[in-house]
Amino acid sequence: MNSISRFFWFCSGVHIPTLEKHPTEHNKYLGIGATIFFTGLFAALSGGYAMYFVFKGDSTALPFAFLFGLIWGLAIFNMDRYIVSSINKSASTGKQLLQATPRILLAIMIGIVISRPLELKIFDKEIKEKLKVTYLNNQRAKIDTLNVAFNNKYKIELAKLKETKAQRDSLESGIKTDRQKLNFEIFGNKTTETSGIMGYGPYAKRKEGELKQREQDLDTLSAGVRKLEDFVDGRKQFDGLMSEKLYTSKQLDSLTSIAGFADRNSALGQLSINSNGKKDVNTALAITFIGLLFIFFECLPVFVKLMSSRGPYDRSVENIETAQMYESDKDKDYEITVIDGVHDTRVSTEINRRKNALNSN
Incomplete structure (x- = not known):
């Protein structure tokens, strides 16, 4: 003790x-x-x-x-x-x-x-959860930024792709409608656009020819869409959009486990x-x-x-310091007195030496 x-x-x-x-x-x-x-x-x-x-x-x-x-x-x-x-x-x-x-x-x-x-x-636990949210939001913001930059960079190509897709979808819808009309004509269903006579007549043949031509046009548009999509996908791969994905739970756990002091300190503040x-x-x-x-x-x-x-300790310390300061002052006085005495002796000795030298001459 x-x-x-x-x-x-x-x-x-x-x-x-x-x-x-x-x-x-x-x-x-x-x-x-x-x-x-x-x-x-x-x-x-x-x-x-x-x-x-x-x-x-x-x-x-x-x-x-x-x-x-x-x-x-x-x-x-x-x-x-x-x-x-x-x-x-x-x-x-x-x-x-x-x-x-x-x-x-x-x-x-x-x-x-x-x-x-x-x-x-x-x-620590709350900080890790906050870091997960922060990392996820940052990754989402990064992906959004890349998408915006990509859309601005390839605005013409994307607009053309959108327009071509719209034409393809419109043509595909029209072909479905025309095919239904052709079936009505062949099977004798009477409508405002069919004759109502069953059989493969001149009207049906003409409709089928038009339908085949439109299907060829559809194939051409579909090929154009695929070509544009391949180009856009290639550009996305080149610009890094394809590799950027939202973090999984396992990835978030890994990131929070190696988070540095600055990230953890920021999360604590949040x-x-x-x-x-x-x-x-x-x-x-x-x-x-x-x-x-x-x-x-x-x-x-x-x-x-x-x-x-x-307390008494403080008083004792003060007394010791006072005594030491007094002793230091006395030591100073002692040294000064000794130095003065030595100086006077040296002066007297030198005076006598010079007087003796003069008398001898």
Whole structure:
């Protein structure tokens, strides 16, 4: 237990030999040190998780994540330790607040930075679903853009194909009607356009000749349509339209599993917005409060140090610093006095030497 306490005292940035003289201060600085330590631990986990996504899919992802997480955690730990230990409790309340203001702002920024990767992990399932929707919409938009560009590029050919198809369909419909009329004529069905006399007469022969000619025209139009369709399909293949298709569920799962930090971060920001464009208050509050929790946790050591009253440890540290400053001043006076004395001696010696030299001449 003693070694654990000393470790957390070290984390709080105190002068351990001085703190050991004041048992009533032990728990306070143990708590401050533990808070600083766990803040650094969370920062290490957060940084490592973020780096893991940067190198995800690479064999070096885990080593890089571990190394960066360790470095990032130690950096945040050292910064927090400095922030807390640098607050001077011997100063007035206003001066302490002035000292703490930039440190609190820095703590807020650190809290935001370390909370984001952990938020990504907390909302991992929702982020994946949002990414699937985003990827699907992006792919659909890409296909639509390619289609629009293709239609503009081959406007003349597509218009000709449409016109030829319309002619073919119209001719095909007319042939069906004429064939029905021919059958009515042969079987003696009386209509406004048939004679009503059964048999294969002159009228039927003429109709059949016209029908064959129209069927030949239909074959010609159909061949033209097929030729134009082959051309359009070839152009689509060349321009990449045939290869672009909407993602399947398996493809979407694969894409979300390798999504980078930027995509996941963007998806997290979109979680608070519904598909209809309105804000999802519940999700937004959840994300906000999780972020605020880490910000508060990061600021907690500073707040604890500010709220704590000036204890015997602070008085002892102030006395030690005062004594050291006094000793430093005395050392300065000592050095100045010695230098002045040496200087005077050197001057006197030089004066006597020169006088003796003059007298000897």
